[in-house]
Amino acid sequence: MKKKIAIIGAGPGGLTAAMILSKRGYEVDVYEKEGHVWGRNSRLTLSDRYHFDVGPTFLLMKDILDEVFEFAWAKSSDYLDFEKIDPMYELHFNDKVVPMTSDYAAMRETIARMFPGEEKWFDTYISYEEKRLQRMYPCLKADYGNAGSILKNSWNLLRVLPYLSLGKSIYDVLGSYFKSEELKLCFTFQAKYLGMSPWNCPGFFSMLAYAEHKYGIYHTTGWLSQISEAMKKVAEKNGAKIHLNSPVKKVMTKNKKATGIELMSGEIKSYDSVVVNADFGHAMTHLFEEKDVAKYSTEKLNKKGFSCSTYMIYLALDKVYDLPFHSIYFAKNYRENLQVIHDHKEIQKDDFSFYIRNASVVDKTLAPEGHSGIYVLVPMSNLRSNDNWEIKKEEWYKNIIETLKNRAGLQDIESHIVDSVAITPADWEKRGVYLGATFNLAHTIDQMLYFRPHNQFECVGNCYLVWGGTHPGSGLPTIYESARIVSDLIDTNK
Ligand SMILES: Cc1cc2nc3c(=O)[nH]c(=O)nc-3n(C[C@H](O)[C@H](O)[C@H](O)COP(=O)(O)OP(=O)(O)OC[C@H]3O[C@@H](n4cnc5c(N)ncnc54)[C@H](O)[C@@H]3O)c2cc1C
Numbered sequence: 001m002k003k004k005i006a007i008i009g010a011g012p013g014g015l016t017a018a019m020i021l022s023k024r025g026y027e028v029d030v031y032e033k034e035g036h037v038w039g040r041n042s043r044l045t046l047s048d049r050y051h052f053d054v055g056p057t058f059l060l061m062k063d064i065l066d067e068v069f070e071f072a073w074a075k076s077s078d079y080l081d082f083e084k085i086d087p088m089y090e091l092h093f094n095d096k097v098v099p100m101t102s103d104y105a106a107m108r109e110t111i112a113r114m115f116p117g118e119e120k121w122f123d124t125y126i127s128y129e130e131k132r133l134q135r136m137y138p139c140l141k142a143d144y145g146n147a148g149s150i151l152k153n154s155w156n157l158l159r160v161l162p163y164l165s166l167g168k169s170i171y172d173v174l175g176s177y178f179k180s181e182e183l184k185l186c187f188t189f190q191a192k193y194l195g196m197s198p199w200n201c202p203g204f205f206s207m208l209a210y211a212e213h214k215y216g217i218y219h220t221t222g223w224l225s226q227i228s229e230a231m232k233k234v235a236e237k238n239g240a241k242i243h244l245n246s247p248v249k250k251v252m253t254k255n256k257k258a259t260g261i262e263l264m265s266g267e268i269k270s271y272d273s274v275v276v277n278a279d280f281g282h283a284m285t286h287l288f289e290e291k292d293v294a295k296y297s298t299e300k301l302n303k304k305g306f307s308c309s310t311y312m313i314y315l316a317l318d319k320v321y322d323l324p325f326h327s328i329y330f331a332k333n334y335r336e337n338l339q340v341i342h343d344h345k346e347i348q349k350d351d352f353s354f355y356i357r358n359a360s361v362v363d364k365t366l367a368p369e370g371h372s373g374i375y376v377l378v379p380m381s382n383l384r385s386n387d388n389w390e391i392k393k394e395e396w397y398k399n400i401i402e403t404l405k406n407r408a409g410l411q412d413i414e415s416h417i418v419d420s421v422a423i424t425p426a427d428w429e430k431r432g433v434y435l436g437a438t439f440n441l442a443h444t445i446d447q448m449l450y451f452r453p454h455n456q457f458e459c460v461g462n463c464y465l466v467w468g469g470t471h472p473g474s475g476l477p478t479i480y481e482s483a484r485i486v487s488d489l490i491d492t493n494k
Pocket residue numbers: 008009010011012013014031032033034037038039040041054055056057058059060246247248249277278279310377432438439466467468469474475476477479
C-alpha cells in the first residue's frame with residue numbers, strides 16, 4: 001500500500017518535496033493555510049494592473065531548480081520562461097557606482113578600470129572560490145541528522161576542511177584578495193541574502209558571490225512566484241493533492257512519533273510521515289506540543305540567533321525610471337548600519353542601506369506600457385528590537401520615499417505614485433514568520449550542518465523539515481535542496 005505523507009505548507013520547500021515524493025509513488029497531501037501556494041515567494045497586485053513579487057526577486061544556481069524538476073520527472077523550461085539578468089546589479093557607494101556582471105572578461109575590465117591593479121586578485125578569487133564551491137557543494141547536498149550520516153559524508157567533510165576558513169568572516173576572506181574596501185563589499189554584501197553581515201557571516205559563504213559570478217542570476221517572466229505555480233502543476237500531475245485554505249493546528253504524535261495532523265477545522269487525519277514547511281520558529285511554538293519539542297522551547301529559541309528583518313515598499317508608478325533591474329545602495333557607514341541591525345536597535349534614518357528592484361525594465365508583463373512597479377527592501381532589526389511598527393510604519397514609509405528622491409535621484413517619484421503598500425517586520429510576523437526574521441535562523445557556525453534543526457526532525461519521529469530553518473539554509477536553491485534531502489530520507493526509511 002502507498003505510504004501517506006502530509007506536507008504542512010506550500011512554500012518553495014513544501015512544493016519541492018510534494019513534486020518529488022508524489023513522483024516516487026507516495027500519496028501526498030499538502031495543506032496550505034493561505035488560498036495560494038506561494039509562501040514567502042508570493043506576489044501582489046496593486047490597482048489591478050501592477051504586479052510585484054513580495055519576497056525573492058531573483059533565482060541563483062538555477063541548475064538546482066532544474067535538477068529538482070528532473071527528480072519529479074519534469075523539465076523546468078516546459079513551465080517557466082527564464083531570463084538571465086546581466087549586468088546582475090549596480091552597487092552604489094558614496095562616490096562610485098559599480099556595475100556587476102557575471103561575464104568574467106567584462107567584470108575584470110570593470111575592476112581594472114575602477115580599481116586599477118586589483119584585477120589580478122579577481123583572477124585569484126575566481127580560481128580559489130571555484131575550488132571552494134566544488135568542495136562545499138556535495139556537503140550542502142548531504143544530510144547531517146546523525147552520526148551515521150556524518151560518517152557517510154566524512155570524506156567530503158575532510159576534503160572541505162581547508163576551505164571552511166574557520167574563524168574568519170566573509171569580510172576577512174575577501175580581505176585576503178582585495179585591498180579596496182568597496183571591492184571587498186562588492187563580493188561580501190551577499191551575506192545579506194542570509195540576513196547577516198559580512199563581518200559576522202562565516203567565511204565559506206564567500207561561495208555565494210562566486211556562485212553568482214559563475215552561474216549568473218535569473219528572473220522568470222511574469223513573477224518569480226511562477227516557480228511555485230509551476231511546482232504546483234508538476235506535483236498535481238504526479239498525483240499530489242494540494243489543499244488550499246487549510247490551516248493545520250498541530251502535528252499529532254504518539255510516543256514522540258508523528259501520526260498525523262489536526263486541521264484548524266478540527267478534522268484529524270492519519271499519515272505515515274509528516275513534512276513541515278511552516279516557518280521554523282513559528283512551527284516550534286505553534287504546531288507541536290511543548291513537551292515534544294523541548295529542545296526548541298520559547299526559552300531555548302530566545303538563545304538562538306535569527307536573521308534580520310526587512311521593511312518593504314511596493315510602488316505602482318505611472319512612469320518608468322531609468323534604473324537597472326537590481327540596485328543596491330550602501331549606507332555611508334555600512335558596517336555600523338549592519339551592527340545596529342545585529343544588535344536589534346533602530347537604524348539611523350539618515351544613513352541606511354536599501355535595495356531597489358525595477359523589474360518592469362526587463363519584464364513588460366508586470367505593468368502597463370509606460371508604467372512600472374518598484375520594489376524597495378530595507379534591512380531592519382528583527383522584532384527582538386521591540387520597535388512599535390504601528391507607529392513607525394508611516395514614519396519609515398515617508399523616510400524611504402525621501403531617500404529615494406535624494407539618494408537614488410528619483411526626485412519626482414511622489415507625483416508618480418499611483419498606489420503603494422508597505423510590509424513591516426511586524427507584518428512579516430503576522431504572516432507566520434517568527435520574530436519577523438525573514439531569512440530564518442542565523443547562519444552562524446554554531447547553527448549550521450549538524451547544529452541546525454535536522455532534516456529528519458530530531459525531536460519527533462516520522463517527521464521531516466523543509467525550510468530555510470533546516471540544513472542547508474535560507475534561499476531558494478538551498479530550500480529546494482532541503483526538500484530533496486528529505487525526499488531521499490523518507491525513501492531510505494521506507
Ligand atoms: C523579502 C525577501 C526577499 C528574498 N529574496 C530572495 C531572493 O531574491 N532569492 C532567493 O533565493 N531567496 C530569497 N529569499 C529567501 C526565500 O524566499 C525564502 O527563504 C523562501 O521563500 C522560504 O521558503 P520556505 O519554503 O522555507 O518557507 P515559506 O515560503 O515561508 O513557506 C511556508 C508555507 O507554510 C505555510 N504555513 C505556515 N503555517 C501553516 C499552517 N499552520 N498550516 C498550513 N500552512 C502553513 C505558509 O502559509 C507558507 O505558504 C527572500 C526572502 C524574503 C522574505
